[in-house]
Amino acid sequence: MERESTLKQIWGSLSQNKGAMAGLVIIVILAIIAVIGDSIAPYDPEYSDMTACFVAPCAEHIFGTDQLGRDIFSRVLSGTRISLTVGIIAVSISLTIGTVVGALAGYCGGKVDMVIMRIMDMMLAVPSILLAITFMAALGKGIDKAVIAIGLVSIPEYARIVRGSVLSMKQNEFVQAARVMGNKDSVIIFKHILPNILSSIIVRATLGISTAVLDTAALGFLGLGVQPPAAEWGDMLGRSRSFIFNAPHTLIFPGLAITLTVLAFNMLGDGLRDALDPKQRK
Amino acid sequence: MLEIKNLSVGFQQKKGTVNAVRDVSFNVGDDEIVAIVGESGSGKSVSSLAVMGLLADNAKIDGEILLNGENLLLKNEKEFQEVRGNKISMIFQEPMTSLNPTMRVGDQICEAILTHEKISKREAMGRAVELLCSVGIPAPDKRVKDFPHQMSGGMRQRVMIAMALACRPKILIADEPTTALDVTIQAQIMKLIQDLHVSYNMAVILITHDLGVVAEVADRVCVMYCGQIVENALVADLYDNPKHPYTKGLLESIPRIDEDKERLYMIDGVVPSPQNLPEGCAFAPRCPDCMEICKKSRPALVESEGRMLRCFLYHSVCEGEQK
Numbered sequence: 047m048e049r050e051s052t053l054k055q056i057w058g059s060l061s062q063n064k065g066a067m068a069g070l071v072i073i074v075i076l077a078i079i080a081v082i083g084d085s086i087a088p089y090d091p092e093y094s095d096m097t098a099c100f101v102a103p104c105a106e107h108i109f110g111t112d113q114l115g116r117d118i119f120s121r122v123l124s125g126t127r128i129s130l131t132v133g134i135i136a137v138s139i140s141l142t143i144g145t146v147v148g149a150l151a152g153y154c155g156g157k158v159d160m161v162i163m164r165i166m167d168m169m170l171a172v173p174s175i176l177l178a179i180t181f182m183a184a185l186g187k188g189i190d191k192a193v194i195a196i197g198l199v200s201i202p203e204y205a206r207i208v209r210g211s212v213l214s215m216k217q218n219e220f221v222q223a224a225r226v227m228g229n230k231d232s233v234i235i236f237k238h239i240l241p242n243i244l245s246s247i248i249v250r251a252t253l254g255i256s257t258a259v260l261d262t263a264a265l266g267f268l269g270l271g272v273q274p275p276a277a278e279w280g281d282m283l284g285r286s287r288s289f290i291f292n293a294p295h296t297l298i299f300p301g302l303a304i305t306l307t308v309l310a311f312n313m314l315g316d317g318l319r320d321a322l323d324p325k326q327r328k
Numbered sequence: 329m330l331e332i333k334n335l336s337v338g339f340q341q342k343k344g345t346v347n348a349v350r351d352v353s354f355n356v357g358d359d360e361i362v363a364i365v366g367e368s369g370s371g372k373s374v375s376s377l378a379v380m381g382l383l384a385d386n387a388k389i390d391g392e393i394l395l396n397g398e399n400l401l402l403k404n405e406k407e408f409q410e411v412r413g414n415k416i417s418m419i420f421q422e423p424m425t426s427l428n429p430t431m432r433v434g435d436q437i438c439e440a441i442l443t444h445e446k447i448s449k450r451e452a453m454g455r456a457v458e459l460l461c462s463v464g465i466p467a468p469d470k471r472v473k474d475f476p477h478q479m480s481g482g483m484r485q486r487v488m489i490a491m492a493l494a495c496r497p498k499i500l501i502a503d504e505p506t507t508a509l510d511v512t513i514q515a516q517i518m519k520l521i522q523d524l525h526v527s528y529n530m531a532v533i534l535i536t537h538d539l540g541v542v543a544e545v546a547d548r549v550c551v552m553y554c555g556q557i558v559e560n561a562l563v564a565d566l567y568d569n570p571k572h573p574y575t576k577g578l579l580e581s582i583p584r585i586d587e588d589k590e591r592l593y594m595i596d597g598v599v600p601s602p603q604n605l606p607e608g609c610a611f612a613p614r615c616p617d618c619m620e621i622c623k624k625s626r627p628a629l630v631e632s633e634g635r636m637l638r639c640f641l642y643h644s645v646c647e648g649e650q651k
Contacts, residue, residue, distance in 0.1 A: 052432075156385065219426040225382060227440040227491065228413035237439070241430040324430060324475040 059321040066317020072310035080127040087120035092275045100293040110295040112286060118296065121277035122303050128272060129259050129279045130307065132193050136258035139197025141251050144204025149235050151205065152212030163209065166202035174199045175264055182270050189262075189278075192271040196261045200254060207250055211243035245319040252315030256308035279304050329531060330356040330379070330416075330499055335391035337374050337383065345388065346602050348374045350555040352391075353629070356499065361525055361532040363542040363563075365578070366552035367599055372535045375552075376501045379533075380418055381408045395499075414444045417492035421504040423484035427476040433460075433487045434472025440494035459490040462527075463520060482513035489520065493528060500525075501533045506541065518545055539582055543567055551575050554600060554610035561635035571632070572639050573615045609640070617641060 060066050084091070089107075095115035103110040109118035151162040169177060181195035215221065216239065224238045263280020265271035272278040279300040286296035320326040337349040349371040356362050364372045377383050379393055381400065393400040395415060403411070420426045428436060437456035438449065445452075453472065460468035463486040476484055485505065492500055502521060506514035522545050525532050534546060542549055542563065549566050551559040551574065559572040570576045577595040597614035606612055612622040621640050632642045 219420050219422050220428045222382065223418075223420060223426045223488070223491070224428070226380060226412055226418045227494070228409045228411070228443050229439070230409065233439075233443075237431070238428050242428070325477050
């Protein structure tokens with residue numbers, strides 16, 4: 047009963063936030079497209095018509111065609127599934143591991159903190175794309191491996207944010223009060239500290255989705271991520287880079303799709319942050 | 329019930345060890361309110377945190393803390409969690425930050441109960457409502473669903489007390505429970521602690537620097553200076569006839585409404601730094617009755633007329649030397 051009313055309150059506050067609702071609607075639409083995208087696409091996204099390269103947007107091809115004469119609209123639709131899953135899964139990996147590791151480091155302090163954060167520093171010292179390539183060398187090719195590699199690479203960012211927040215939250219007397227009540231450390235971390243630092247984690251995670259999509263593109267560009275001719279937004283963006291002046295539509299539409307996704311997650315995350323904070327709730 | 333024997337706490341730092349508490353011994357009886365009084369840095373809070381086992385890792389603790397004959401200092405972290413909240417509980421100075429802002433107060437009290445007792449969530453919630461009622465919160469069945477920010481400072485302190493009482497502890501440590509509250513609320517909270525002390529039949533260790541509060545509620549007072557107990561006496565004795573020069577100074581410096589004074593009395597000098605304590609009695613440099621021996625050696629805590637004193641003035645060997 048208690049729980050339900052809390053959820054209801056969160057939803058009530060979220061539904062009043064127009065930006066968050068817009069974001070949610072866009073995400074729902076994107077999710078639907080991800081599921082049925084292939085079947086509503088007007089053309090086969092992988093069919094190449096070399097007689098119709100670089101067709102500007104027109105009635106037949108509303109987003110135009112690319113350098114190989116493939117319909118961009120169909121490719122954007124079909125790419126939704128890969129890009130969306132890549133973004134969400136990669137962020138989930140780095141978020142989960144980063145939060146746990148960062149919280150441990152911040153809460154335990156001392157040697158645990160020292161060891162964890164030095165490993166994180168080592169990961170940060172190597173350029174992330176290079177590190178991702180190293181991981182892929184170990185894991186092998188393919189989009190699923192690319193997602194794991196990208197997820198692993200951004201762990202330090204989350205770990206650092208969480209550690210910092212935990213360190214400052216730990217100073218609060220309610221954490222000591224929780225210890226006085228005889229709570230276990232795990233209860234204190236997950237029930238008392240993490241809910242209080244959720245806002246900074248959520249904001250970082252929504253931004254992280256865009257980075258993950260772009261990183262996948264970079265790996266795809268090097269031939270490590272999604273394999274041609276499969277459609278993926280970042281990959282489409284990367285491959286048509288050289289036609290930016292003579293056929294800008296080849297970049298604009300996949301670019302717009304990424305922007306829209308990131309924007310939607312950001313707006314939802316922003317609203318979620320306010321809704322989860324009892325003080326902001328009405 | 330609680331016996332503290334020769335407790336010393338030192339904090340290891342780069343420049344060496346800082347001794348925050350030196351050789352502190354006192355007892356707390358079953359239904360006593362014992363006040364620990366002293367200036368900032370005199371070791372009051374450190375002693376209480378040592379009893380709760382909540383000192384930082386760099387603390388070095390010596391001595392014994394016996395709860396019903398069991399030495400708490402020999403317990404490991406897991407065994408200590410059983411004691412905390414269950415047998416000994418604590419409330420803090422700052423009610424504004426001692427409740428979790430993201431949890432409903434009812435849930436926080438329930439959590440305190442469920443940590444130590446195996447009962448259903450529903451029963452725990454019922455107990456939480458009763459507890460809020462017993463600490464004097466109006467409409468407790470509605471208030472359990474409030475978040476801390478929806479309450480005033482005084483109410484939060486009441487919730488904090490309710491949480492501390494959740495498992496009917498034998499001892500409640502109150503670390504300056506009224507310092508952050510305004511005067512009218514202070515009186516209410518002190519009255520509440522006194523009432524609960526009787527109805528819950530528990531001992532209270534009251535840490536404070538407010539001698540007015542002490543006079544009203546405490547049975548016995550330990551006066552601390554520089555990490556040591558300098559006087560331990562019954563409240564009436566201490567106020568009627570303070571013996572240690574430091575206690576005299578403290579009582580002297582309370583402004584009185586029936587006296588007309590230009591300046592308030594104050595003890596000369598400053599508290600010495602714990603890294604750099606004087607060779608003799610820690611209070612010697614500020615003491616109006618300082619003798620030669622006070623500068624050379626440190627007095628022991630001795631019994632004198634039903635109280636404990638740490639001062640050469642009351643040592644039988646030095647009686648002839650008194651000014």
